[in-house]
Amino acid sequence: MARTLDIVGEKWALLAVREAFLGNHRFDEMVKRTGAPRDTLAARLRTLVAAGILERRRYCEHPARFEYHLTGAGRDLYPVIMTLMRWGDRYLAGDGGPPLVLQHDCGHRLVAQVVCEACGEALEARDTTPLTTVG
């Protein structure tokens, strides 16, 4: 987890990934929506590409233009973003509900829930025990 946070724990990194999920793949678009300094965002996109989370794809030849798309590893960050969003919606919403609501294709408003893959039960910290530890 420490290593995971070395990559995605930097400021703006997960916000950039979220923008990619929401369909904003262009640099200027991300700058506008996240409010990140252009410089920082450029650096972050570089580290995300280097980490194999995003892919820099040229979509226009002559004035070389690029888009950032999620790789498989990037798409697997979706659960992280959903759980973060849910926590924020619950504890920081404040002014008239959450700023972004998603709908699941099953027809309901999407609320992300974390379960044990084996038994399907909702996950609680007290129901788990460590098996091995390092450090």
Place this chain on the structure above:
Amino acid sequence: MARTLDIVGEKWALLAVREAFLGNHRFDEMVKRTGAPRDTLAARLRTLVAAGILERRRYCEHPARFEYHLTGAGRDLYPVIMTLMRWGDRYLAGDGGPPLVLQHDCGHRLVAQVVCEACGEALEARDTTPLTTVG
């Protein structure tokens, strides 16, 4: 989500919370296990307490000593930590498997899965659509 990351997105914040989940509630213990600079960890614990994620509890009167315990809001960060761990286990494990394995009380090795709370289906980014947007 931006606001959530303002709180838990700082370096070491989530690692401190993880330690609390693992039962290490003391300052020196956290320093040892996370490797964070004492100074930074002290600052981080202060912001987490201020944000209502941890609670600073005195466990010894005379040389005043404190432990950090999770509040309800803190416990609700468990899903975030689990999904981060899972991503790291999958993409960064490298040397002989993940550094920490948890067991769920159902008897299996714990693998966290994120599902739609309404229909129980595993969550995929392509199965969701935004309903409202701000910004």
Place this chain on the structure above:
DNA sequence: CTGACTAAGTCCGGAATCTGGACCCACCGT
């Protein structure tokens, strides 16, 4: 009573990162 140790921090100076704003280049439309 001296020295060593623990716990929970604080203090410090230097290093790394983040920030906003200005700038650059290539192209497009008018």
Place this chain on the structure above:
DNA sequence: ACGGTGGGTCCAGATTCCGGACTTAGTCAG
């Protein structure tokens, strides 16, 4: 020729992080 767009880079200053030394209060061993 002029302004706008897209994807950056460059810079100086502010903020944050870092490791190590230090502090305070109390305990334990010899």
